[in-house]
Amino acid sequence: MSIENRMNELIDLINYHNEKYYNQDEPEISDFEYDNLMKELIKIEEENPELKRIDSPTNRVGGKPLDKFEQIVHKIPMLSLSNAYSGQDLRDFDKRVRDMVNGDVEYVVEFKIDGLSVGLTYNDGVFEKGATRGDGVVGEDISKNLMTVKTIPLKIEEDNEIVVRGEVYICKENFHKINAQQEEAGLQLFANPRNLAAGSLRQLDSKLTAKRPLDIFIFNLEHGENLEFESHSESLEFLKSQGFKVSPNYKVCNKIDEVIDYIEYWTKNRGNLDFEIDGMVIKVNNLKQREVMGYTAKSPRWAIAYKFPAEQKKTKIIDIIVEVGRTGTITPTAVLEPVRLAGTSVSRATLHNEDYIREKDIKINDVVLVQKAGDIIPQVVEVIKEERTGDELAFEMPKKCPVCSEPTVRLEGEVAVKCINMSCPAQIRRGIIHFVSRDAMNIDGLGESIITLLLNEKIIEDVADLYSIKKEDVVNLERMGDKSANNLVKSIKKSKENDLWRLINGLGIKFVGVKGAKILAKNFDSLDSIIKASFEDLINLEEFGEIMAKSVIEFFKEEKNLNVIDKLKNAGVNMNAEDDSNNDIPKIFEGMKIVLTGTLPTLKRNDAKEIIESRGGKATSSVSKSTTFVLAGEEAGSKLTKANELGIKVIDENQFIELAKLETKEDVKNNL
Ligand SMILES: NC(=O)c1ccc[n+]([C@@H]2O[C@H](COP(=O)([O-])OP(=O)(O)OC[C@H]3O[C@@H](n4cnc5c(N)ncnc54)[C@H](O)[C@@H]3O)[C@@H](O)[C@H]2O)c1
Numbered sequence: 001m002s003i004e005n006r007m008n009e010l011i012d013l014i015n016y017h018n019e020k021y022y023n024q025d026e027p028e029i030s031d032f033e034y035d036n037l038m039k040e041l042i043k044i045e046e047e048n049p050e051l052k053r054i055d056s057p058t059n060r061v062g063g064k065p066l067d068k069f070e071q072i073v074h075k076i077p078m079l080s081l082s083n084a085y086s087g088q089d090l091r092d093f094d095k096r097v098r099d100m101v102n103g104d105v106e107y108v109v110e111f112k113i114d115g116l117s118v119g120l121t122y123n124d125g126v127f128e129k130g131a132t133r134g135d136g137v138v139g140e141d142i143s144k145n146l147m148t149v150k151t152i153p154l155k156i157e158e159d160n161e162i163v164v165r166g167e168v169y170i171c172k173e174n175f176h177k178i179n180a181q182q183e184e185a186g187l188q189l190f191a192n193p194r195n196l197a198a199g200s201l202r203q204l205d206s207k208l209t210a211k212r213p214l215d216i217f218i219f220n221l222e223h224g225e226n227l228e229f230e231s232h233s234e235s236l237e238f239l240k241s242q243g244f245k246v247s248p249n250y251k252v253c254n255k256i257d258e259v260i261d262y263i264e265y266w267t268k269n270r271g272n273l274d275f276e277i278d279g280m281v282i283k284v285n286n287l288k289q290r291e292v293m294g295y296t297a298k299s300p301r302w303a304i305a306y307k308f309p310a311e312q313k314k315t316k317i318i319d320i321i322v323e324v325g326r327t328g329t330i331t332p333t334a335v336l337e338p339v340r341l342a343g344t345s346v347s348r349a350t351l352h353n354e355d356y357i358r359e360k361d362i363k364i365n366d367v368v369l370v371q372k373a374g375d376i377i378p379q380v381v382e383v384i385k386e387e388r389t390g391d392e393l394a395f396e397m398p399k400k401c402p403v404c405s406e407p408t409v410r411l412e413g414e415v416a417v418k419c420i421n422m423s424c425p426a427q428i429r430r431g432i433i434h435f436v437s438r439d440a441m442n443i444d445g446l447g448e449s450i451i452t453l454l455l456n457e458k459i460i461e462d463v464a465d466l467y468s469i470k471k472e473d474v475v476n477l478e479r480m481g482d483k484s485a486n487n488l489v490k491s492i493k494k495s496k497e498n499d500l501w502r503l504i505n506g507l508g509i510k511f512v513g514v515k516g517a518k519i520l521a522k523n524f525d526s527l528d529s530i531i532k533a534s535f536e537d538l539i540n541l542e543e544f545g546e547i548m549a550k551s552v553i554e555f556f557k558e559e560k561n562l563n564v565i566d567k568l569k570n571a572g573v574n575m576n577a578e579d580d581s582n583n584d585i586p587k588i589f590e591g592m593k594i595v596l597t598g599t600l601p602t603l604k605r606n607d608a609k610e611i612i613e614s615r616g617g618k619a620t621s622s623v624s625k626s627t628t629f630v631l632a633g634e635e636a637g638s639k640l641t642k643a644n645e646l647g648i649k650v651i652d653e654n655q656f657i658e659l660a661k662l663e664t665k666e667d668v669k670n671n672l
């Protein structure tokens with residue numbers, strides 16, 4: 001594969017996992033694997049700067065804000081942090097800093113809290129609004145939910161406008177308590193405290209959020225009208241005096257050695273904290289020096305996050321079992337002698353695939369080193385060969401599917417061993433679970449156990465059969481009853497009217513998550529047109545990569561999939577895209593032609609374009625008499641001259657962001 005293709009493939013993969021992680025709070029791979037994809041991409045881009053794509057995820061922060069929430073354009077962009085993994089990385093950082101500012105540098109070292117980043121705005125001494133980071137420029141308005149967090153002050157003394165940033169988290173004890181409750185109720189467990197905090201805060205119903213014992217640590221004053229501070233530590237003390245719960249144990253250090261010592265101390269002692277930290281953040285203390293250093297597209301140059309190495313323990317592999325996933329992939333998992341790691345008892349580790357097992361030479365009964373690094377499932381780091389006794393058993397991937405007994409295959413160029421039997425019950429079951437899930441058809445009352453019952457009783461054989469379920473079919477099932485049966489039938493019926501993207505996501509096309517589904521629904525008028533689309537049609541869609549396009553084509557080639565779609569159509573399930581005129585963002589730029597030119601200081605071109613288009617405006621590239629206004633950045637050049645000639649208003653990014661926050665078209669006109 002050429003370097004460029006590999007780069008594009010990595011971008012597709014990273015975008016896919018970003019969507020899962022940031023928007024659905026359901027990561028599919030571990031942070032370790034994710035970070036490796038990212039590192040590979042960064043390396044390719046550094047070595048081949050001419051190939052680097054402007055929309056590369058290495059330029060981006062977080063995920064797109066979800067449109068189920070109101071969107072907020074941040075007053076100050078909410079950025080991410082660059083990473084350090086070793087003392088050497090920190091010394092390199094120190095050197096970069098010293099090269100940029102002349103003179104002494106003081107650092108503040110803080111906990112890196114493992115939670116969800118939020119920005120809080122206060123005006124006239126009152127909490128006004130709060131938002132998630134989103135893509136760094138636009139976040140989700142979660143004010144109501146934040147108000148349920150008891151440690152967020154609703155009133156402060158300071159009556160100038162201030163914006164603070166902090167991390168909403170859940171303490172270890174409550175995390176375990178809630179997971180225990182989930183387990184008892186047969187619900188899915190939360191992978192880590194970050195996931196739980198994020199999932200709780202992004203509920204549409206704040207009553208649900210209120211039930212979760214969330215907490216917050218504030219770690220930065222982002223903006224303070226008429227407030228002047230010399231240093232970050234001074235501003236943290238100010239925040240404390242205003243009643244904010246400022247992240248504790250921060251330390252001002254004069255030398256990088258002191259920074260490293262302090263980090264070492266917490267590497268050893270973090271287990272004693274009652275909340276989870278995944279590293280330490282090192283920041284330049286002097287605010288003037290920060291200004292000199294500035295920002296990259298993704299993060300400030302004056303700060304770095306040191307990530308703790310994963311905690312590792314020795315244990316024994318008792319067995320290796322396999323499971324069949326929704327796409328037929330057979331995944332091996334190690335069953336471990338339980339061991340405590342990073343605060344939880346661990347009894348499974350993912351083994352990924354056949355090659356992984358072979359490369360690491362993993363056998364049943366081996367003693368292995370396992371680790372967990374903010375990960376979902378722990379991993380096997382290595383086999384401790386010295387402890388082999390001769391009782392070890394080699395593991396072979398099954399030649400037959402453990403569920404349907406059809407022969408398994410490993411396709412050329414793929415690492416996965418698969419069951420490709422389209423009627424394999426394991427695949428069908430997972431497929432149905434996905435189809436009804438919250439981000440797909442969102443059918444209430446169809447838990448995993450009920451789906452299993454429906455399949456076992458042969459009431460359904462595929463997702464389309466759901467639509468012929470009658471109350472009589474289900475009322476007598478275990479744990480059903482009159483009321484649940486009624487509700488279930490109602491909720492199935494209701495789902496027929498869902499937006500097209502829900503159906504597309506529900507079909508479970510590989511690599512096409514919610515985001516991909518939305519792109520398809522936005523660009524085609526119906527499922528039929530998507531089925532007819534060519535590879536070229538698909539690859540030309542913005543943010544739709546090669547892997548996704550290929551996967552869509554493959555999916556609709558399959559006769560069986562087309563049959564299910566026909567059945568769904570006959571059942572009356574909506575197959576048409578709606579015109580997207582009815583979303584919640586006010587159409588304040590409706591009918592306006594806005595020209596984008598030059599490089600903006602913080603917004604990327606696509607972001608600016610999206611802000612314009614989501615508000616009903618048209619982003620164009622050439623200035624004419626009909627242009628409403630020009631948004632100009634640095635080196636705007638000839639378009640600027642033309643605008644001036646024609647007497648067309650030119651605004652900068654700050655003014656544009658202010659405009660974007662307005663509520664009506666009239667307000668925009670009045671402010672131009
Ligand atoms: N598993 C997956 O599929 C997947 C997908 C995407 C991202 N990720 C993981 O997420 C991470 C990237 O996420 P990110 O962009 O949020 O970066 P990050 O978590 O590495 O660091 C930035 C965040 O740290 C937080 N923070 C906590 N304490 C802080 C303090 N004292 N000062 C400043 N900031 C503080 C901030 O909120 C900020 O948003 C990566 O490590 C990656 O592994 C995983």
Ligand SMILES: [Zn+2]
Pocket residue numbers: 324401402403404405406419420421424425426
């Ligand atoms: Zn099978």
